[in-house]
Amino acid sequence: MSTYKLTYFNIHGRAEPIRFLLSYLNINFEDCRIEKEQWASVKPNTPFGKLPMLEVDGKVLHQTLAICRYLGKKAGLAGDNDWESVLIDIAVDNILDFWQEIIIYFYNTNEVTKAELGKRLFEVTTPFYLDKFEKIVSENGGYFVNDKLSWADIFFAAIWDYTKALVDIDIVEGRPNLSKLQKTVLNIPQIKLWTEKRPKNVRFY
Structure with a gap:
């Protein structure tokens, strides 16, 4: 079974569509929320210094729309053609x-x-x-x-x-x-x- 870890700030923001789609897929994911004062230490470990970031089996995905499109395809919600x-x-x-x-x-x-x-x-x-x-x-x-x-x-x-x-x-x-x-x-x-x-x-x- 794949493991999913979503990292974002402690707000809804750009991560909430990802959380919605993961939930729709019935995927049990780690919802890692960082506080504002933690950002400086987390930022160097992100691909381009931005969040959200989704790790799937340890492999890192970033960019909200790309992640949502990926999950949308998994859910059969990305179009039939x-x-x-x-x-x-x-x-x-x-x-x-x-x-x-x-x-x-x-x-x-x-x-x-x-x-x-x-x-x-x-x-x-x-x-x-x-x-x-x-x-x-x-x-x-x-x-x-x-x-x-x-x-x-x-x-x-x-x-x-x-x-x-x-x-x-x-x-x-x-x-x-x-x-x-x-x-x-x-x-x-x-x-x-x-x-x-x-x-x-x-x-x-």
């Missing part, structure tokens, strides 16, 4: 593009520029992306691609679970298809079990 696979990749890249805008806003420490970023984020960027996501999901049977669950849907639910903590609002509110999709993923028994047992960790640094 090349066309489905690329549509899933596109969906995930779009989700990540929007999430990056939220991260840039949240971690900005300049009060003036943060206010400007926030105005654009909530008045322009958020409706732009989420209205498009809502339409895509409504046209695909409640999922991002081809009327069925894919790792893009799990990625979305995991990221949004953390986003609510960052911006303190439910960004799928008023978008019934996205809200339903999020609930669908969070109610998958393996994922529901993970969200119930995971550490009640700090929300962010």
Whole structure:
């Protein structure tokens, strides 16, 4: 039996989609969470000085999307053909593009520029992306691609679970298809079990 060790900070962040997928696969993994003050000693042992990092039988994988794609394939959630696979990749890249805008806003420490970023984020960027996501999901049977669950849907639910903590609002509110999709993923028994047992960790640094 293979062994899995996931190393990340003591937050949801970029590791949570990986944790969701490992849980979906019913893989018993070591959830290694490091605190901020430990990072300096851990960083030299990472491939490119970044986390998350997934070790499979001692072999190191890094880069969130690459790991998620790998696990998505293992779970049969990466598409039945090349066309489905690329549509899933596109969906995930779009989700990540929007999430990056939220991260840039949240971690900005300049009060003036943060206010400007926030105005654009909530008045322009958020409706732009989420209205498009809502339409895509409504046209695909409640999922991002081809009327069925894919790792893009799990990625979305995991990221949004953390986003609510960052911006303190439910960004799928008023978008019934996205809200339903999020609930669908969070109610998958393996994922529901993970969200119930995971550490009640700090929300962010």
